[in-house]
Amino acid sequence: MSRVQALIAPLYTLRRILPLLWESSRKWTILGALLMALEVAFGLAVLFMLKQLVDVVTQQLGSDAPVEGIRSVLRYVALTGGCTLAYLASRAMSGLAREAQGLLVADHIDREIHARAVRADLAFYESPRYYDTLQRARQAGNQRPVQVVGNLMMLIKNGLMLAAIVVLIITINWLLLPVLLIAIVPALMVRLHFTRHLYEWQRHRTQMERRAGYLDWLMTSDINAKELRLNQLGDYLRESYSDLRGVIRRERMRITQRRTQVELAVASIATLAFFGALAYLAWQTSLGHNSVGDLVLFLLIFQRAQAMGQEVVRQLSQFYEDHLYVGLLFEFLDIRPAIAEPVRPLPVPEPMHEGIRFEQVGFHYPGTDKPVLRDINLRIRPGQIVALVGANGSGKTSLIKLLCRLYDPTSGRITLDGVDIREYGLEEYRRVFSVIFQDYGRFAATARENIRFGDIRQPVDTPSVEAAAVKAGADPFIQELTSGYDTPLTRMFDGGQEISIGQWQKIALARAFMHRSNVIILDEPTSALDPGAEFDLFDNFRERIDHRAALVISHRLSTVRMADYIYVLDQGVIRERGTHDELIRQQGMYCDLFSRQAHHYREVDA
Numbered sequence: 001m002s003r004v005q006a007l008i009a010p011l012y013t014l015r016r017i018l019p020l021l022w023e024s025s026r027k028w029t030i031l032g033a034l035l036m037a038l039e040v041a042f043g044l045a046v047l048f049m050l051k052q053l054v055d056v057v058t059q060q061l062g063s064d065a066p067v068e069g070i071r072s073v074l075r076y077v078a079l080t081g082g083c084t085l086a087y088l089a090s091r092a093m094s095g096l097a098r099e100a101q102g103l104l105v106a107d108h109i110d111r112e113i114h115a116r117a118v119r120a121d122l123a124f125y126e127s128p129r130y131y132d133t134l135q136r137a138r139q140a141g142n143q144r145p146v147q148v149v150g151n152l153m154m155l156i157k158n159g160l161m162l163a164a165i166v167v168l169i170i171t172i173n174w175l176l177l178p179v180l181l182i183a184i185v186p187a188l189m190v191r192l193h194f195t196r197h198l199y200e201w202q203r204h205r206t207q208m209e210r211r212a213g214y215l216d217w218l219m220t221s222d223i224n225a226k227e228l229r230l231n232q233l234g235d236y237l238r239e240s241y242s243d244l245r246g247v248i249r250r251e252r253m254r255i256t257q258r259r260t261q262v263e264l265a266v267a268s269i270a271t272l273a274f275f276g277a278l279a280y281l282a283w284q285t286s287l288g289h290n291s292v293g294d295l296v297l298f299l300l301i302f303q304r305a306q307a308m309g310q311e312v313v314r315q316l317s318q319f320y321e322d323h324l325y326v327g328l329l330f331e332f333l334d335i336r337p338a339i340a341e342p343v344r345p346l347p348v349p350e351p352m353h354e355g356i357r358f359e360q361v362g363f364h365y366p367g368t369d370k371p372v373l374r375d376i377n378l379r380i381r382p383g384q385i386v387a388l389v390g391a392n393g394s395g396k397t398s399l400i401k402l403l404c405r406l407y408d409p410t411s412g413r414i415t416l417d418g419v420d421i422r423e424y425g426l427e428e429y430r431r432v433f434s435v436i437f438q439d440y441g442r443f444a445a446t447a448r449e450n451i452r453f454g455d456i457r458q459p460v461d462t463p464s465v466e467a468a469a470v471k472a473g474a475d476p477f478i479q480e481l482t483s484g485y486d487t488p489l490t491r492m493f494d495g496g497q498e499i500s501i502g503q504w505q506k507i508a509l510a511r512a513f514m515h516r517s518n519v520i521i522l523d524e525p526t527s528a529l530d531p532g533a534e535f536d537l538f539d540n541f542r543e544r545i546d547h548r549a550a551l552v553i554s555h556r557l558s559t560v561r562m563a564d565y566i567y568v569l570d571q572g573v574i575r576e577r578g579t580h581d582e583l584i585r586q587q588g589m590y591c592d593l594f595s596r597q598a599h600h601y602r603e604v605d606a
């Protein structure tokens, strides 16, 4: 980007900010702009009236009509006072409007960030780039857009005032103009340079900041508190944290030191220029080319021009900085999901007739080349219970993510009743499934809400919550909580209660049972359940799931046994398929795994 482009780029940012302000608070945007315009107008009017007042007083010196003169002086005093009052009132009101607008815009931006965050592809959450972009958007701050506009108005006001002073200086001696430029332009260049430099450094260091933030969270949250204490990781984490903060602090200090040095040099040059100009003017005055009045005016005005110039420089660099940081906010807001909604979505068949098919499906995660799934052909018929078996990392969860369209296959296709699932509306298609993943959610909400989240469209007091809890075996322990279904879970908020991991899993199961979906997907649904609870769950599983289709992943082959059809996944490829009895007869991988697990039980039986 050329320097000129870099300088005008903030104006393009404005083009995006203004609609944002308009959308979030029309009333305050109009009112704020009007009040700020009044503030600028009255600010300039005060200056003008003062000048008029001085002129009138000067004219009165030695005038023959003192009474007339005093009236006119008093009129200007009253006008100046009136304008000052109006300026103060409009400034106070425009401050109020800015504050109100700021609060509304901040909330609007938070809502926009949340809207993008909840719709972003799962892939974003699985990439550091997403977190970097989010962190930067947060760093940019939700007040920036309002700041930009406020700052721009002040810039216009001060720019106008500076222009007025420059005109005055030129009337004294036009040769003083370059001196003023020397006092202002290098300072502006230096500021812009360091603003950009600091911005780029912060961008580059986002991940290190995030790492430090992560360590801070590890040390202060309850998530890993047990391991942290038992493995005595506290000191190690504290040291790592202070190492990271040390690097960040030192780098930042280096930039600040360098900036201070350069700014000092620039200020010294400006001061030298000022004294040079003063010497020149004094010389010209002594030669009679300028009056003593010029010299006094120069001393009064030049200082003011320099101060005003510095203010304009500060505001320009602030404007530039805001533009850079608002850019980070827009970078996040521009994130669009790659899991595309079809232009003309087909209605999802209800109920399904043929079921779901994977046809030659292949997949690797974005940003990696390693194939996680290869040539997958798999079928789930309506009402059929299908089990997926395989070692850790064989691709079972990835297959579910494809099925729910959290990712799209890199080759092949998945169909529902013969139609590629990419042809269906995304939300409607996802409603075909109710899923519990291994890392199911534990929400800091009541037990009732935790279950109702499985189908949020149901009313708050729906009896389906209790029915789902009964099916999942969660009802007895929920009844015993202090406020039953209305007990807040987790200790994050007042009155909250913690429950055991197995009990959380039953709540997650209830959430899956809550939704009247076509297909239930359970990824390791019983890993934390006691054998009795597991037996109860699968004893009459088909009735429990109302004869819907199910896809169950489990390492416990006693669970898998009840499935109608079993797929054995190994390193992303389906190695075996069939019913339990067929697979046992095949004497392959499944049979081997099953015999090994069964062996332990036989030992106990013996």
Ligand SMILES: Nc1ncnc2c1ncn2[C@@H]1O[C@H](COP(=O)(O)OP(=O)(O)OP(=O)(O)O)[C@@H](O)[C@H]1O
Binding pocket: 126, 365, 368, 372, 390, 391, 392, 393, 394, 395, 396, 397, 398, 399, 438
């Ligand atoms: N978000 C991701 N990005 C890149 N690779 C991933 C991601 N998630 C999983 N993988 C890789 O994909 C492979 C399959 O993972 P997957 O979670 O599907 O296995 P799994 O069969 O469900 O294992 P487990 O039994 O341990 O749950 C693994 O090699 C894993 O490293």
